[in-house]
Amino acid sequence: MWAESTTAQASGPSVIAAVVVDELVRGGIETFVYCPGSRNGPIGFELSRREAAGDLRLHVRLDERSAAFLALGMTKATGLPTAVVTTSGTAVANLLPAVTEAHYSRIPLVLVTANRPLAELGTGASQTVEQTQLLASQVLHVQHLQVGTEPDPAMNGSVRSQICHTLAIGRGRLRGRPGPVQIDVPLSSGLPPASRVVPFPSGRPEGRPWIRTAPRDRAAAAPHAIDLTRGTILVAGDGADLDAVPATVPCVVEPTVDAGGRRTLHPWVLDHIRPEQVVVCGRPTLHRQVGVLLARRDVSTVLVSDGDDDWVYAAPHIDVVTAHPVFGGAVSPSWAEQLEHVDRTVRRAWSDTLRDDGHRRTGLGVANAVLDALEPDDLLWLGASNPVRDVSLTGCPPFGVRALSNRGVAGIDGTVSAAVGAAVASPDRTVVALVGDLTFAHDSAALQTGVLEQVPDNLIVVVSNDAGGGIFELLEQGHPLYRSAPFDNTFERIYGTPQNVDFAALCGAYAVSHRTVDTDELGAALRVARRAKRPVVLEVPVTRTTLRGIHAAARQRVGASLNADASALIS
Template sequence: MRPESTVQAWGPSVIAAVVVDELVRAGIETFVYCPGSRNGPIGFELSRREAAGDLRLHVRLDERSAAFLALGMTKATGVPTAVVTTSGTAVANLLPAVTEADYSRIPLVLVTANRPLAELGTGASQTVEQTQLLTSQVRHVQHLQVGAEPAPDTNARVRSQICHTLAIGRGRLHGRPGPVQIDVALPSGRPPATRSVPFPSGRPEGRPWIRTALRDRGAAAPHDIDLTRRTIIVAGDGADLDAVPETVPCVVEPTVDAGGRRTLHPWVLDHVRPELAVVYGRPTLHRQVGALLARRDVSTVLVSDGDDDWIYAAPHIDVVTAHPVFGGVPSPSWTEELGHVDRAVRHAWSQMLCDDGNRRTGVGVAKAVLDALEPGDLLWLGASNPVRDVSLTGRLPSGVRALSNRGVAGIDGNISAAVGAAMACPDRTVVALVGDLTFAHDSSALQSGVLEQVPDNLIVVVSNDAGGGIFELLEQGHPVYKTAPFGNTFERIYGTPQNVDFAALCTAYAVSHRMVETDELGTALRAARRAKRPVVLEVPVTRTTLRGVHTAARELADARLNPTAPPAGSPVTAEAAHVSALTS
């Protein structure tokens, strides 16, 4: 690199070199590159800097999958990862992952090559208004345009704009962290004439151009939480429970680090009546939580730093605070009541899964996976049933971390994100538990170039129930919708079974595949750990009995607790009323 005054012109290779250099200085260690023409100069510079040991580079064909790969890496490590694309529809393909990153507060960095602004509206190939494509889902869009005759301060301007954008993405300036876009206008995609391109210098000693300290929010006003009241913590994705006393009873989602706490089964909420619910993170999994937070006789405290959306299921929030102060201790009678109900519910599920037929369901697969995990494992949970099944059938073993795309909870990109997590954490075994539709939707994530790194620590467990099992448990899964006058409507628009040969699909991607029964899954997972290559374990299960399994588990728990009536506001009660009204 050279002082700015010695660089005669800012051609595409110089622009690319400055952008990559400042990104590296600002802490971006990993780049996922999608081949293209306009972004070629950036690709050459990334390759050069990887050879110098300055960064890690991965190449993927599909921009949608690449963005989810980068998302998984960022989620697993907490360090922003950049995904680099060419212009045109390549940028539009980033939207699904960007949306997930937005709502799950993941600082994904999008580096999009563009044509010069003068070419917009001229009909030039692969030219679209791409700075507006993602604006509703990114924290900031920074367009970098260098003129034909750069001003003396061009280097400082470009580098400071990059630092400013990354500070926003990390949540250090405007609010919560999230995805940001750096749109780089390049006069051409012409590759460099030499391997090493002279470019203007950055700050001495490899420092970023601007160092941005964490945003100072000031001292938040404290709010007292009286634990002598019947209090329960509800912790959704993104929750940080470090400041919560370990004696406080908690219902947590699988992606929350419970910190060694003995957590409660979500169905406990159907059988108890807290006075106070304290909400951390963004709970979205269980209707029991929504029913609790909607109760007018339960006070709700939302713990928020002010940058979160309101919890959708808590219309009667009493207090929003960033500084809860816990005082007192939970009464023994309250903790004993909760423990009694929790044991009854978990015993009911344990009894249900002793039956061979019941184990041949998604909940049986989830329990088998939980039983086979080892300390240090990372569990990636697909949307819909897998993440819920894990929550219902057991607890994460000690030393196991769970991740999931809970921002918008879609089935898109789950395999790509799991691959990203595995590549970012090579010293951990990553077990991904997904449904068959999730796997089919994103199976191209298993594709990798012959020169690319392949995650040898990834095991994908596909719970194959031939369709959308979660809908069996919702109102539309009631038997009334599977008979006249509805006919096969349920199967066509909800069940949606697919005619996909997963074994052949894995063979096409050079990935190991094995069909196993639920009872064989523990042994198969142990063998897969030794394979040192990506392994897909397909477990055939049924979804037609899943509704009955849930109903029977609830009846077993109710019988053990000796209720006099169905719990008020429970999903079963609400559904019964809905179906009764429909058929009356």
């Protein structure tokens, strides 16, 4: 049976494109990001037709790298797979940064890449590369659709089943973990269809997918008992799910983890306690304190994992890996009191440190000001360099605020594009992106929006401009030694890397509102930006050269307070 009846003759590529789009929609893909090209033209025409029919949402972007991160942000914000459609050649190669992030973040990104027919591969044809191998190490599955240049009677079921199989892998229903997948579509030509309506073979009745796959039952895994009467700390990194964790379990939680309203511990608490056991959920990557704790031989470690990870957290003394932890017993009141005391001390030290006017004029102060200005139901997108760490150190997202960040490979690439994707996918909530100046400059082209495209008018980008790479100030290479002879200005050139970019002019070129504000003005500026109904960039000039000293001052305050408390107890 054919889904559309018409006397117009449909070309092979148009029919293949229609079948591919139809089965993707049936498989639950509601949003597509399309990058213009000739080879993928038949897919573009079909996407446009199906959008007009109300079957899907379509966004068009010029840059495949930015488009892939846009789709990544959409998927993170909604939890629903998003498809990116490209032409052949280097267009596919430009997907790699976002695909790598999706791979390590377990994001089911769907890559639909148009290709030359099999007979043309390896012949030197224009825009022909080995594109089924370009992304192979970072996708869970590459499906090169087995179709000829013209449809045949067996094509419909074959193509549809291949797409269903690929989507099931991407969602984690066949191989246990979700992630990006690639559907490579050979098309003999990019010619548009002969008519608006393309006849194509029908799918299953009632809009069902060709093949249905049920989610795997992870609860069927053997349970592992965790005794909470022992001194226990739970460390939750990006991707952690705390729904099954009792609210009484003491937790150190990264900003991108939904704490469910529970009270959490400051990460610096780990420097001053000696737990008996540590439970690790998700993928913690922010704080070195976690690695130091997990490397201790006198601490038993339980890693919560479904067994389908490509990695095991870098701790040499993990005792148990389990997919089904079962918490039993009660947390000792003395243990809970000790943790709360250290947590209060650390947070008070940071609060006192940031009261200094000069200390507020840093990325730490900007993060603190942003947290104070957030409202329930906001979405906070954090740059993967210092901003996400600054938020973790100076506070935590308020209850009701969701925080997202590209923590899979923790690169700055595509950060603004991903935030734009989150804003476009969440039009009813304000999206506040907190990024550094290098991150913003690296991905500023994400602000480019086509005249006919949806504008992310609910997006506010806060640029903490410290004129360079502030994170390196806190690492080993940021030691004052590397700012003087014999190293001279080496640090500034290869790590600080200050740029000569006029952000106001840059935003003006993209018709985006820009305003430069002081840290103390940021809260009021954010309130005004909420009412702008257009993308707004708030640039906050700060310094980075004092960061090392600020961290040292905060640590000194913590140590002095805890030592004084210990002396008082002894006396």
